[in-house]
Amino acid sequence: MSNLKVAVQKSGRLSEDSLKLFKECGIKFNNGAKKLKAQSSNFPIEFLFLRDDDIPGYVEDGIADIGIVGQNVQDEYQKEVDVVKHLGFSKCRLSLAVPREVDYSGIQYFEGKNLATSYPTILKNYLKDQGVNAEVHMISGSVEIAPGIGLAEGICDIVSSGSTLLSNGLKEVETVMKSEAVMVAYKQMSDDKKALLDQLIFRINSVLEGKNNKYVLLNAPNASLDRIIDLLPGMRSPTVLPLAQEGWSSIHSVINEDDFWGNIEKLREAGAEGILVVPIEKMIQ
Ligand code: ATP
Ligand code: MG
Numbered sequence: 001m002s003n004l005k006v007a008v009q010k011s012g013r014l015s016e017d018s019l020k021l022f023k024e025c026g027i028k029f030n031n032g033a034k035k036l037k038a039q040s041s042n043f044p045i046e047f048l049f050l051r052d053d054d055i056p057g058y059v060e061d062g063i064a065d066i067g068i069v070g071q072n073v074q075d076e077y078q079k080e081v082d083v084v085k086h087l088g089f090s091k092c093r094l095s096l097a098v099p100r101e102v103d104y105s106g107i108q109y110f111e112g113k114n115l116a117t118s119y120p121t122i123l124k125n126y127l128k129d130q131g132v133n134a135e136v137h138m139i140s141g142s143v144e145i146a147p148g149i150g151l152a153e154g155i156c157d158i159v160s161s162g163s164t165l166l167s168n169g170l171k172e173v174e175t176v177m178k179s180e181a182v183m184v185a186y187k188q189m190s191d192d193k194k195a196l197l198d199q200l201i202f203r204i205n206s207v208l209e210g211k212n213n214k215y216v217l218l219n220a221p222n223a224s225l226d227r228i229i230d231l232l233p234g235m236r237s238p239t240v241l242p243l244a245q246e247g248w249s250s251i252h253s254v255i256n257e258d259d260f261w262g263n264i265e266k267l268r269e270a271g272a273e274g275i276l277v278v279p280i281e282k283m284i285q
Pocket of ligand 2: 051
């Protein structure tokens with residue numbers, strides 16, 4: 001059977017989490033330093049290690065069947081590929097920033113100004129939507145120094161914590177887009193390869209679902225059982241087991257990461273005690 005060719009970033013902010021995801025899916029491979037390719041020993045997958053900017057193009061042409069890139073890179077190059085999965089890592093945003101001392105009043109501030117960015121397509125579209133005419137200058141790196149050297153009055157760049165902006169005397173004023181790592185796929189994949197991709201996505205879903213949920217075990221007096229069961233729908237319904245102590249039960253269920261602490265508080269109010277929370281490696285609905 002032919003291999004599914006997967007393009008991942010060679011070295012950068014996406015690399016480690018991309019490879020970790022494949023490992024968590026049970027796909028084994030050796031990626032020695034500086035290697036450009038790697039073959040899995042237990043799944044028909046071959047990895048190609050590339051610069052992230054090149055990945056959408058390789059996938060559009062079918063040189064790679066699938067690839068992992070930031071949504072920002074996909075949106076910038078606008079290659080003809082299918083976005084098949086949002087992966088939940090490398091979360092960041094593309095933002096407009098100006099020197100700290102600027103008295104920023106709103107997006108119209110940028111009218112007639114010069115902006116530096118590595119994402120000219122995304123930025124031009126955004127400015128057009130906002131009805132702002134500004135001059136967009138493409139620079140491929142170190143965008144945050146542009147205002148300091150007189151190249152531009154503002155920048156549009158990737159932000160996660162904002163500390164890089166801060167250390168360059170800039171402040172974030174508008175969010176242009178939110179981004180996370182996505183899996184893109186070649187549009188004309190053979191049926192064989194589509195079947196492999198389906199298997200891979202099934203595994204990825206079970207890993208991501210597992211990360212999104214926790215296994216919860218708790219004790220409660222039987223009089224509280226109904227309230228607690230209402231709070232813990234679980235995958236089908238919670239497991240209820242009698243404790244050795246008369247009148248008490250142990251309840252096991254799955255609980256979502258969203259509003260986790262709020263739900264734990266409600267369980268405590270309903271009479272739960274001895275609450276144990278355990279990570280889930282994989283979850284298959
Ligand atoms: P390459 O050498 O492969 O071209 P690069 O320097 O263009 O790499 P990186 O800085 O490694 O790219 O970022 C890759 C992607 O990771 C970005 O396109 C973005 O989606 C995401 N990213 C960038 N910076 C951050 C950050 N600070 N936090 C989270 N995700 C980020
Ligand atoms: Mg790049």
